[in-house]
Amino acid sequence: MKGLPIVRLLRIVPDNTRIKFVRRRVFSFPFSALVSVATAVLLLVWGLHFGIDFTGGTLIEMQARNGQANVSVVRQAANAISVGEVEVQEFGAGGVSIRVPVQPGGESAQGEVVTKARAAFEKDYEFRRVETVGPRVSGELVQSGTLGVVLAILAVMVYLWFRFELQFAIGAIIGTMHDIVLTVGFFVITQIEFNMTSIAAILTIVGYSLNETVVVFDRTRELMRRYKTMPLDELLDLSVNTTLSRTAMTATTTALSLLALVLFGGEAIRGFAVVMLFGVVICTYSAMFVSTPALLYLGVRSGRMADEPADTSVPVSVQGTGKA
Template identity: 75%
Template sequence: MRLIRLFPDDSKFRFVRWRWLSFPFSAAISVATIILFLTIGLNFGIDFTGGTLMELQAKNGVADMASVRDKAHGFDAGEVEVQEFGSGGQVSVRFRVQPGGEPAQSALVSKARAAFEADYEVRRVETVGPRVSGELVQSGTLGIVLAIVCVLVYLWFRFELTLAIGAVIGTLHDIVLTVGFFIITREEFNMTSIAAILTIVGYSLNETVVVFDRTRELLRRYKNIPTEELLDISINSTMSRTMMTATTTALSLLALVLFGGQAIQGFANVMLFGVLICTYSAIFVSSPMLIYLGLKTSGRAAADEKAEAQARAAKARA
């Protein structure tokens, strides 16, 4: 029985030559993400900003969004976010932290219950105070930083320095573009988003390591071929596995996006984007970056050193 191949085993596609397009594209998106992060910022959820989330279920199965918004804004509670989700009259109402502290927040919840309970069933009420949200911000940031540091340490021992730096650049590239996805789509950034970013870090590292393992193997086998050709061989030889992994993962995430429900909608959206970005990064960013980091076959490096020595000697004699 012949195995399914999403990419030909004998392919000789020149992936690395497309760095003239992928590098400016990734650089432009990364710079735009940093600018948007500093100007617009992320859409932080209640986990990070503090406040109260109420999830309502219309008793008749149809939510009157205009009525819900009018009632929510009538509480004089500052900025209020009202969104419909699902398909059965489900509504989420988010209130920001109230100036009066916990007593004011509890009074707001009681007032909202009284206003909505005639037509809606209150499914969930979640309140996070400013102190707790601040601790969550610190913990989430610390978690991401520690994960990246652990990745750096792992790569340092796993590969030689040049390959390790290339893998780190690819991973950081994927994190930046994922943050850009949050900013552009205004997807709520909460503790689940932290989990999604950490998962993307792991997936990005996995995709890059597969290609770099083959690159390191070919470095021992081919002593004198140009670096571009060696990288193209390593990418082509692992492309079938890369495409199979990315396709099966993306199909699973697509099912979660379409049928998973509101609870995991945000996580599934980010992960689906992350799989696409990580696959692109491993092929068009991390591997071509090795050229600029000075990766060379042993024979080629020795030949270059000899040529440089001869040039210096000729210059000295002149």
């Protein structure tokens, strides 16, 4: 209609982008391998900072009534209660957390810890959160959490095997395992508390990683039917470039949402949001520089349909000799 202004669509990535993603595998593969090995070493040396869900004990979070917490005074008072080795940490503005190990004597002994803490700190601190987990429950949570991650990965492998060819499934699993390992490394380096929420974060990252990879692989399978004579490395570059705008939009909007949770979500959800924000970056990286280039070594060319006519024309998005 005449007189209406023309609104141009926002394009984060230009249509004629021709980045040579597969060529970067000479850097991305060694980098990912080095980081994965470093993660394994740090996991053995430092270990994870397990939360009360896995270690058992009592966790008490308090907020200073005057807005300023004195950690040294709190630590001295907590040690005076005589409940074993006590871990005291400061968080936020005036927040203090006290972690007490499992006490001999069962639930009654754990409840006595909370009673002693209230008597010692309730005058100067407001109790915001109190959690108590016994050793038997924590052991069951470890088993359940580990089993949940393993079963999720196995289910994903079976789904991808039926959804795509076996070679694509192996490539997706390589990218997913890469993301899980680097996420665990992030937990080790930052010493963010590893609890049941962390298991939920890992499973969410698995889903996000597969979503990013499957989008590229689906385009790859489509292009393999159309351009049967195109070299595989060029075809994989084309697959990533044609989905790059969607990948950038998804990663940007997800990252902005998670950033809002990190800044304004509070302490209870901040750890989950930070890990997920890291996961979005890693999953986007692995889909373009790990799982897709891995297809070069997995024999995916044999999966091209021989009964469909080949399209020998060169797609517009890969014409020209310019290099990114």
